[in-house]
Amino acid sequence: MATAPDKTRKLRKNSEPMDRDELRDAYANMLLIRRFEEKAGQLYGMGLIAGFCHLYIGQEAVVVGMQHCIGKGDQVITSYRDHGHMLACGMDPKGVMAELTGRASGYSRGKGGSMHMFSKEKGFFGGHGIVGAQVSLGTGLGFANWYRGNDRVALTYFGEGAANQGQVYESFNLANLMKLPVVFIIENNRYAMGTSVERASASRDLSLNGVPWGMPSLSVDGMDVQAVKAAGEEAVAHCRQAKGPFLLEMKTYRYRGHSMSDPAKYRTREEVQRMRAEHDPLDAAKKRLEELGIAEDELKALDNAIKARVQEAAEFAQSSPEPDPSDLFTDVLVES
């Protein structure tokens, strides 16, 4: 098996742990995603959300930790498991939930659904339904930054399943050849639909998949929001200094099925329960917050405020009108 040069394997500096306020923000952002996704699952069960619906529960630390490394003008792009990324980017839960229910007030005016939402204002470039396609697109987002000569960075997320697609490696080659500011983030949740990473990838360490192109990389505990942020800061700094792309492998886990109709027979109930009990990113952050002296009452109040926000989104998503039939024909082409 290939081994990477040592320099690609260790954090260059020991990042400061998040302070109390930052960790509380991160916890709140993760909790918003968790509660939103639980509600989305519930609405799906009630028939209010249809089609494909891929929940992010379990993986919250990845996107929240990375979001703490970037700012306005940077770009984020991901696959179809995208609700968490949208919320982390600051998109309004009401608009996201209304898109899930297929309503006119959704981010794509009801024409995209769970897998296809965008917000240029928040730097979120989708939401893409073809496995791996967003990796080339994200490389192009970074290309535009390079072309303009600014220091912006494109965070390009994909799963360990997509990591077997040919265009991922075409993109690695292009990004390294042209020194494009792209952070490639593999969210390794261990299962590509029902196929475990061991059954799908001959590479036993996905963080080494960029080695042939000389791409620096880190393997990260994706269940620890502070570890994610520390690695993300190094990757983003590398890109901002015009040194080219960076690869992060986030070792994470999804608690729910691939989509809503997944009976999840490819893994044991015990495995899921063990991850939830021993590695939950929210539990870990909550425990740390308590150690930092945040009272349980305050955390409870936070939880209730987030639940109320999600409930408001759910009610908005159910009460908003469906798109007007005339919208069937709009947005096919930009009328010049």
Place this chain on the structure above:
Amino acid sequence: MTDILMPALSPTMTEGKLAKWLKQPGDEVKSGDVIAEIETDKATMEVEAVDEGKLAEILVPEGTEGVAVNAVIARLASEGGTASPAPAPAQAPSPAPAPAPTAAPKAPARHAPATPQEPAETDWGPTKTMTVREALREAMSLEMRADDNVFLMGEEVAQYQGAYKISQGMLDEFGPKRVIDTPITEHGFTGMAVGAAMNGLKPIVEFMTFNFAMQAIDQIINSAAKTLYMSGGQMGCPIVFRGPNGAAARVGAQHSQCYASWYAHCPGLKVVAPWSAADAKGLMRAAIRDPNPVIFLENEILYGHSFECPTAEDFILPIGKAKIERAGTDVTILAFSIMVDVALKAADALAEQGVSAEVINLRTIRPLDIETIVASVKKTNRVVSLEEGWPFAGIGAEIIATVVEHCFDWLDAPPARVTGVDVPMPYAANLEKLALPQPEWVVDAVKTFF
């Protein structure tokens, strides 16, 4: 008290069997706990609790079949009254009502030109002779001088000066940041260009030939063409995909295919196929300025052909307008790209036999200039479509269906199609000639009308 409802566990489930309860009344339930197993026609699925509290009562015993989605199956007592600010509605909600079945929605009229612009045949004043190759290069260079966001990328476009020398000299003028050599990696660089367009740039992507774009067609259709619609109008993709299309000469099946009908099939794309140098220059400028993805189908053989081309600084042609290359009264011949040459030769031959043929150069395949086509057919009452691509579901099929829909009563004869032969392109010189439309084929088709 919170109702627990029978969940839908797949996009198509309407009812299921409550196979087993894993929690009993009095048990504490936490979010994420499995509370029951449900059998659908596809699988046995576990039901996880969403809310927290104590299971108060079970309303549907295990083993019950045919439990409707959204029926109340159990009740949960919430802890301390605070954990569940979001009780499910007491009455089982029903999914948003689908609109009652109605007649198929009516698309906006296709008569109107999709992009109303200045008349196609503006008099642009003085002309000079130039090749299609020079016209394409001049159009790209003019637009790149005018707009810093426009750049050219593709295989061999820069240092090699273009596989077909279209971009000759452009690296010198614009530098390596705007004339970019890519590795041979169509899928990757096409996706990268589409991402750059989503992020505000205006790429021109050269495919060495459109045959190689098949490696990248997912990015062209699923990413470039559909994202505007899927984003409710937010994410435009101003990009031009260009390169030689169709048969060249003796390059065999994998390098000799017309992709006009492949791309013209897809909403969200515009498809342009120039014939002359003026077409190439005017339409390329329009394609680069267009805020949508444009497929620009060139022809290798035409690159070296010379035509008169307007010299006016602001010369441009509208996408979506056909041009009458030769006026006539007895039959309309519709063609695009190099088949316009074949149509004009056929018209010469027909003139010798006393038949006056009108030749229309389509210029744009999508949106099709139905107005010009219909007006001509209403005048001549006979129509032949001519293309080098395959017949099945080809452009001719679409054109003739359109003619029949719009002017059936004006037709004096069944419309005719002349197409490339329905086989992969052979290599042998004699066989290749037999596979591609010749002027005589058009003459023969027209003669059946009289």
